[in-house]
Amino acid sequence: MVSVNEYFKNVWDTVKSTAIGMRITGKYLMQKPITVQYPDERMPIPDRYRGIHYLEQEKCINCLACARACPIDCIEMDAVRHGKELEWVKFTLDYQKCMFCELCVYPCPKDCIHMGTEFALVTTDRSELNHDLLSFKGMDRAAKIRMKEAEVKKAEKEAAKAAKAAAAKDDAADAPKDDAEEKGD
Ligand code: SF4
Ligand code: SF4
Numbered sequence: 670m671v672s673v674n675e676y677f678k679n680v681w682d683t684v685k686s687t688a689i690g691m692r693i694t695g696k697y698l699m700q701k702p703i704t705v706q707y708p709d710e711r712m713p714i715p716d717r718y719r720g721i722h723y724l725e726q727e728k729c730i731n732c733l734a735c736a737r738a739c740p741i742d743c744i745e746m747d748a749v750r751h752g753k754e755l756e757w758v759k760f761t762l763d764y765q766k767c768m769f770c771e772l773c774v775y776p777c778p779k780d781c782i783h784m785g786t787e788f789a790l791v792t793t794d795r796s797e798l799n800h801d802l803l804s805f806k807g808m809d810r811a812a813k814i815r816m817k818e819a820e821v822k823k824a825e826k827e828a829a830k831a832a833k834a835a836a837a838k839d840d841a842a843d844a845p846k847d848d849a850e851e852k853g854d
């Protein structure tokens with residue numbers, strides 16, 4: 670059975686703890702709310718945050734240094750070379766495996782693969798976690814123009830070389846004739 674003293678002590682403890690709780694609630698009642706309404710609002714993200722990667726494709730030279738540096742083989746790429754130009758087939762990064770370690774970023778000789786500030790990877794389909802970092806497939810317009818110009822230059826060089834060779838051949842054919850004419854004189 671509870672004694673009278675214990676009964677009043679319990680009442681006092683209840684009143685005291687309620688007063689402490691209400692004091693804390695009252696303190697926050699006067700402050701502005703700090704809740705961030707994600708995803709409509711976002712907290713500021715530090716510049717060095719290691720989020721989802723992005724690629725500056727026009728700078729990339731398909732050297733594979735990033736893929737080789739990745740400890741868990743998340744990066745796969747494929748491109749066809751046309752002289753100096755690249756025809757891109759794929760450049761994927763699998764976020765089912767990626768641990769956001771940034772080891773793929775440092776060895777890039779062109780400084781073209783980066784970790785951004787985007788972090789949302791919500792999906793109901795795992796295949797969507799294999800991100801394609803390419804902004805375009807195949808060749809971009811500037812590369813196509815450069816390739817055409819290079820082809821025209823090459824054709825011109827070859828034509829000039831062929832013309833030179835033909836001229837040299839004609840000269841060689843004319844030489845014995847000239848000698849014979851000189852001897853006849
Ligand atoms: S962040 Fe790390 S795990 Fe992810 S792709 Fe780059 S090297 Fe691989
Ligand atoms: S290391 Fe850089 S340049 Fe080389 S393939 Fe990767 S992103 Fe491209």
